[in-house]
Amino acid sequence: xxxxxxxxxxxxxxxxxxxxxxxxxxxxxxxxxxxxxxxxxxxxxxxxxxxxxxxxxxxxxxxxxxxxxxxxxxxxxxxxxxxxxxxxxxxxxxxxxxxxxxxxxxxxxxxxxxxxxxxxxxxxxxxxxxxxxxxxxxxxxxxxxxxxxxxxxxxxxxxxxxxxxxxxxxxxxxxxxxxxxxxxxxxxxxxxxxxxxxxxxxxxxxxxxxxxxxxxxxxxxxxxxxxxxxxxxxxxxxxxxxxxxxxxxxxxxxxxxxxxxxxxxxxxxxxxxxxxxxxxxxxxxxxxxxxxxxxxxxxxxxxxxxxxxxxxxxxxxxxxxxxxxxxxxxxxxxxxxxxxxxxxxxxxxxxxxxxxxxxxxxxxxxxxxxxxxx
Amino acid sequence: xxxxxxxxxxxxxxxxxxxxxxxxxxxxxxxxxxxxxxxxxxxxxxxxxxxxxxxxxxxxxxxxxxxxxxxxxxxxxxxxxxxxxxxxxxxxxxxxxxxxxxxxxxxxxxxxxxxxxxxxxxxxxxxxxxxxxxxxxxxxxxxxxxxxxxxxxxxxxxxxxxxxxxxxxxxxxxxxxxxxxxxxxxxxxxxxxxxxxxxxxxxxxxxxxxxxxxxxxxxxxxxxxxxxxxxxxxxxxxxxxxxxxxxxxxxxxxxxxxxxxxxxxxxxxxxxxxxxxxxxxxxxxxxxxxxxxxxxxxxxxxxxxxxxxxxxxxxxxxxxxxxxxxxxxxxxxxxxxxxxxxxxxxxxxxxxxxxxxxxxxxxxxxxxxxxxxx
Numbered sequence: 001x002x003x004x005x006x007x008x009x010x011x012x013x014x015x016x017x018x019x020x021x022x023x024x025x026x027x028x029x030x031x032x033x034x035x036x037x038x039x040x041x042x043x044x045x046x047x048x049x050x051x052x053x054x055x056x057x058x059x060x061x062x063x064x065x066x067x068x069x070x071x072x073x074x075x076x077x078x079x080x081x082x083x084x085x086x087x088x089x090x091x092x093x094x095x096x097x098x099x100x101x102x103x104x105x106x107x108x109x110x111x112x113x114x115x116x117x118x119x120x121x122x123x124x125x126x127x128x129x130x131x132x133x134x135x136x137x138x139x140x141x142x143x144x145x146x147x148x149x150x151x152x153x154x155x156x157x158x159x160x161x162x163x164x165x166x167x168x169x170x171x172x173x174x175x176x177x178x179x180x181x182x183x184x185x186x187x188x189x190x191x192x193x194x195x196x197x198x199x200x201x202x203x204x205x206x207x208x209x210x211x212x213x214x215x216x217x218x219x220x221x222x223x224x225x226x227x228x229x230x231x232x233x234x235x236x237x238x239x240x241x242x243x244x245x246x247x248x249x250x251x252x253x254x255x256x257x258x259x260x261x262x263x264x265x266x267x268x269x270x271x272x273x274x275x276x277x278x279x280x281x282x283x284x285x286x287x288x289x290x291x292x293x294x295x296x297x298x299x300x301x302x303x304x305x306x307x308x309x310x311x312x313x314x315x316x317x318x319x320x321x322x323x324x325x326x327x328x329x330x331x332x333x334x335x336x337x338x339x340x341x342x343x344x345x346x347x348x349x350x351x352x353x354x355x356x357x358x359x360x361x362x363x364x365x366x367x368x369x370x371x372x373x374x
Numbered sequence: 375x376x377x378x379x380x381x382x383x384x385x386x387x388x389x390x391x392x393x394x395x396x397x398x399x400x401x402x403x404x405x406x407x408x409x410x411x412x413x414x415x416x417x418x419x420x421x422x423x424x425x426x427x428x429x430x431x432x433x434x435x436x437x438x439x440x441x442x443x444x445x446x447x448x449x450x451x452x453x454x455x456x457x458x459x460x461x462x463x464x465x466x467x468x469x470x471x472x473x474x475x476x477x478x479x480x481x482x483x484x485x486x487x488x489x490x491x492x493x494x495x496x497x498x499x500x501x502x503x504x505x506x507x508x509x510x511x512x513x514x515x516x517x518x519x520x521x522x523x524x525x526x527x528x529x530x531x532x533x534x535x536x537x538x539x540x541x542x543x544x545x546x547x548x549x550x551x552x553x554x555x556x557x558x559x560x561x562x563x564x565x566x567x568x569x570x571x572x573x574x575x576x577x578x579x580x581x582x583x584x585x586x587x588x589x590x591x592x593x594x595x596x597x598x599x600x601x602x603x604x605x606x607x608x609x610x611x612x613x614x615x616x617x618x619x620x621x622x623x624x625x626x627x628x629x630x631x632x633x634x635x636x637x638x639x640x641x642x643x644x645x646x647x648x649x650x651x652x653x654x655x656x657x658x659x660x661x662x663x664x665x666x667x668x669x670x671x672x673x674x675x676x677x678x679x680x681x682x683x684x685x686x687x688x689x690x691x692x693x694x695x696x697x698x699x700x701x702x703x704x705x706x707x708x709x710x711x712x713x714x715x716x717x718x719x720x721x722x723x724x725x726x727x728x729x730x731x732x733x734x735x736x737x738x739x740x741x742x743x744x745x746x747x748x
Contacts, residue, residue: 213710216592218618225703228704232706232707238708240694242617243592244591244653247656248653251652276617276621279619282657283657286656320590321614329614330422330602332606333602338622341619341622
């Protein structure tokens with residue numbers, strides 16, 4: 001039973017800077033303690049009932065946190081993996097440089113396998129690994145320091161990127177209107193601000209008045225638990241609905257904008273995001289409601305021509321069968337539990353990135369914008 | 375916590391005839407004990423964890439069972455209300471005829487208010503009440519006997535009607551294909567067989583092989599709990615999915631037919647059914663998958679030209695907030711919980727009734743078929 005009386009954070013958390021994450025929440029994830037430090041992250045499986053900070057001191061703990069959705073959201077797991085590389089290679093930093101580089105590659109492969117769909121995971125690992133590869137013939141210890149600096153840079157840039165996404169997208173939020181979002185693409189899915197929710201935070205700061213409908217987002221209820229929590233903490237009017245109510249809500253005229261995040265965007269704009277996003281996109285098209293994706297450029301995977309190549313993570317049936325500590329599906333009956341679906345670009349009005357809005361969505365526009373110097 | 379070890383029925387249940395409901399389940403609801411008897415029904419809020427029979431001896435208990443979804447499904451609540459009228463007037467059957475008739479009307483109004491959307495509730499109450507109104511100047515006691523006989527007739531006809539719906543619709547089930555259904559329109563929603571699921575039972579009996587995907591149907595999980603339970607007990611291959619996964623399942627080519635029940639169908643074919651049905655219909659149209667509604671003629675409300683006049687029941691927010699014994703939505707955040715939505719007839723390939731298939735759907739065809747002598 002969620003304990004509403006226990007919203008106080010763990011005592012450890014007193015030292016957590018609220019810094020850029022000024023939404024009344026602790027930082028989603030943050031490296032603490034310098035070279036011998038650890039990755040501290042909010043355990044999102046316990047939200048909103050309990051705000052608990054978890055300290056990861058080994059790469060295995062980071063892997064488990066990613067796999068177990070303690071940290072989730074494409075940008076956040078990219079940052080977590082960057083620090084995971086630091087933790088996984090820290091014990092090797094006094095070895096020979098080549099031994100260190102081999103270890104780094106092995107740790108990278110290990111982390112990359114934690115979850116298959118979000119491309120930011122592989123993107124961040126590749127970026128940190130490049131630092132080591134390019135460092136030349138210096139000591140492992142100095143390379144390691146470079147890794148930590150690069151992970152810090154990724155984290156810093158993520159917050160800046162997200163803030164910029166909000167600035168780019170805010171104008172799309174209809175004053176006096178209703179906005180529907182699915183899953184959580186907020187501060188809890190990134191270092192700060194979020195992607196889809198950054199758009200709403202920015203619009204709110206600009207004084208626009210709007211009402212948000214958050215799909216609860218079965219099976220793990222990131223909408224009910226996380227999006228509602230974040231938006232409410234920020235003073236934004238939010239109402240939770242069952243995922244299945246989104247289409248009829250649109251039919252009732254209460255939704256003027258849909259904005260969601262993304263886990264991977266193919267070269268043509270086809271977008272993998274939390275299961276149910278496609279259903280929302282189909283309904284939005286039926287009602288001629290603009291449907292926007294908000295994502296940093298690191299979420300694009302230009303190696304895939306379209307969405308058919310995006311690997312879709314299958315999660316355990318138990319998340320559907322008994323995700324609430326109850327078994328509701330009769331034993332012997334199977335459950336099908338894909339974590340993501342792919343929304344074809346034809347249903348996407350535009351993609352909001354830190355470098356500008358891509359609308360209409362086309363392979364050419366995407367290539368131009370993503371390849372632009374960041 | 376659902377107790378899978380406790381599938382044994384209550385001791386009372388030994389006497390429950392499995393009769394027409396030959397699916398390994400007790401009768402959904404049944405009058406037992408003659409003139410001084412009671413209405414016995416499976417408490418569906420406890421399924422599939424526990425199969426428990428509830429005996430209603432007062433109209434208040436029937437009202438509570440309907441309101442509290444212990445008995446649900448449009449045809450089943452019509453039958454329950456018929457017997458509720460008998461229970462609510464039993465104490466008045468030694469009074470003057472006019473006093474009895476006044477009581478009957480008051481009890482009818484009371485029962486009718488238990489749930490607003492399913493028209494079968496009002497339909498059954500009106501039908502039983504007509505028997506009393508037409509009885510002329512006979513004793514209240516004899517009128518009451520007529521009410522009980524009429525309630526029995528409604529129950530009997532419901533089973534026959536449902537079996538016939540299955541016979542009419544079975545041919546639509548694609549051999550070797552996949553069928554998606556939403557909520558529970560099965561034996562548990564009727565006296566026996568069901569509506570949408572009767573189509574599947576009949577196809578199964580004819581030897582067609584197919585796979586069923588059951589939307590779990592948030593917030594109360596009638597699909598996960600009831601449809602999966604029924605179909606599995608009947609030996610039909612069933613897989614539970616989150617409601618939000620239906621559209622991407624269609625995109626993957628695994629669904630060749632959608633069949634659902636109905637709570638009220640307007641004169642033009644617009645259909646109110648469990649929240650989420652409209653979302654499924656929109657997705658089915660996007661993928662050019664036939665979308666059928668299965669319902670008895672008692673579900674049509676020809677007094678409403680179209681679906682805009684159908685009253686949509688709003689259910690308590692707690693069903694969304696904490697339907698699993700957990701509070702997942704932060705306190706202070708609202709939930710919006712309409713129990714039904716309306717699917718416009720333009721999205722409905724056909725309506726399967728006991729008197730034949732209406733396809734394409736039009737006001738004229740509906741009027742002709744519904745007004746035909748039953």
